[in-house]
Amino acid sequence: MSDNTPAAGAGKRTVTLIDNATGKQFEFPVVSGSTGPDVIDVRNLYSDTGYFTFDPGFTSTGSCESAITFIDGGKGVLEYRGYPIQDLAEQTDFMEVCYLLMYGDLPNADQKRKFERDITYHTMLHEQLVRFFEGFRRDSHPMAVMVGVVGALSAFYHDSTDITNPRHRVIASYRMIAKMPTIAAWAYKYSIGQPFIYPRNELRYSENFLHMLYAVPCEPYFVNPVLARAMDRILILHADHEQNASTSTVRLAGSSGANPFACIAAGIASLWGPAHGGANEAVLRMLEEIGDASRIPEFVKRAKDPNDPFRLMGFGHRVYKNYDPRATIMRSTCHEVLDELGVRNEPLLEIAMELERIALEEDYFVSKKLYPNVDFYSGIIFRAMGIPTSMFTVLFAVARTVGWVAQWNEMIEDPTQRIGRPRQLYTGATGRQFKPLAQRA
DSSP: OEEEOOOTTSOOOEEEEEOTTTOOEEEEEEEOOSSSOOEEOOTTHHHHHSOOOOOGGGTTOOOOOOSSEEEETTTTEEEETTEEHHHHHHHOOHHHHHHHHHHSSOOOHHHHHHHHHHHHTTOSOOTTHHHHHTTSOTTSOHHHHHHHHHHHHHHHOGGGOOTTOHHHHHHHHHHHHHHHHHHHHHHHHHHHTOOOOOOOTTSOHHHHHHHHHHOBTTBOOOOOHHHHHHHHHHHHHTSOOSSOHHHHHHHHHHTTTOOHHHHHHHHHHHHTSTTTTTHHHHHHHHHHHHOSGGGHHHHHHHHHOTTOOOOOTTBSOSSOSSOOHHHHHHHHHHHHHHHHHTOTTSHHHHHHHHHHHHHHHOHHHHHTTOOBOHHHHHHHHHHHTTOOGGGHHHHHHHHHHHHHHHHHHHHHHOTTOOOOOOOOOOOSOOSOOOOOGGGOO
16 A cells, blocks of 8 residues: 655545555545544445455544544543643543533533533432332442443433434433432442432532432531542543543444433443453452562562563553553542541552552663553542442443543534444355254264
8 A cells, every 4th residue: 555645735645555466556535633643534445445444443443533532642642622631630620521521612600600500400310210229139230230220211311312302412411421420329329238318409510429429318428628629530530531442332332323321321331341441440459469568579570570461450551652641640639539538558558559659660660661550540549438349430430421422422413424334354154055954963
C-alpha cells in the first residue's frame, strides 16, 4: 500500500492498495480529525475490492466519528471536549463535567443550577423497584444486581424509550445519570442487609451518593467533605475514556435501535469483566496475596522474572505508554483521603504505599514506564473508605454512565450511523455432505 500525498492544494490525500494477484489498484481517502492520527476511510473496501480487513479487537480500526473524548496514550493526554483532565478534576465538579460531556461546553452558572436541579429531581427510583431488589439473593454480586435493575428500568420508565424523540432521549439520559448512584447504593445496602436510604435533594451528587451508601435510619450521617471531594474526582476521572470495551458495547447495542436503558445495561455487563472495570479489584487481590510489607521484595523479584506469570497489578496501562494522566490526580487524592481517615497502619495500605515508592524510584519500573495507574490508587481509596471490593466496579459504572449516555446520544444523532456488523475471517469446515443419523458412524 502506498501513500499518495499531494502538494498543498493539489487535492485530497489518498492511499493506494495494489492487488499483487491482479495488478489492480484501488484508492481510498485519508481523513483527518481535529487532532490525533489520520485514518484511512475503508467503508468501500469490500464493495471495491472484495476484501475485508482483519483486525482482532478492532485496535487499529476507527468504529465511529466522535467529538467527546481524545486520548494520546504516547503523550499521556486525556481530554474531555478539548479540556485536559487535570484542569477538570482540579477546578470543576462532576455535574459540570456531566454537562460538558452531554452538551459540548462547560455550563454557565444558570445552566449549571438548572442541570443540577433536573438531575437531583430524578434521583428517586420507582417504589416498585424496592421489591425488584428483593428478588435477588443477598449474596448476589452487586454488578449482577446493577445489570438486572438498569435493564429493567425500561419497564418502569417506558415513557422515555422512543429513541427517535429528542425529548425522550434527554429524559432517559438524565434519569440514568441521576438514578445510577441510587441503584448502586441500594445494591450495596441490600448485600449487607441494611435498609435502603433514599436520596436527599439538598445534597450534591457525590455527597448524596456517600449518604445513600453509609447512612442508617437510626442516626444522622454527616458527609465528610474530603471524602465527598475525593468521590467527585473519582467520578470525573472515570467519566469517559473514548471507545473502550464498555462504550463500544453501548454503541453496538444502540446501533440496533435498542432502548437506552438496555444499552447501558449492556455496557455495565461489559464493564464487569476483569480486564476492564475489574482492574482495581485485581489490585486489592494482589495486595492480599502479598499479605505483608516484608514480602514485597519477593513479589517485586517475581514481577521482574520473565518466566514467572505473576504480575504487579495497577502498574502501567494498555493505552498510556508514558503515564496515566489520571494517576497524578488520583495519587494526591489518595494521600488526602489516607491523611483524613488516619488509616496508614492498615496492612494492605502499607503494602500499597511501599509498592508505590518502589515503582516511582527503582530503575526497572521507571525505565519500563510501569508507573502506578488510576486503578492502583482508586482501589486504595475505596479500601480506606470501607467500600468492599465487590463494589469497586459498581462505582466505576456510576462514573462511566454519563460517558455512555453522551456517546449513545452522539451515535443516535450521527446521520452516518449504521447497525454494527463486524466481519470475520472464517476458518471452519466447508462443503460437508450431510448424512442421515442412521448412516453416521
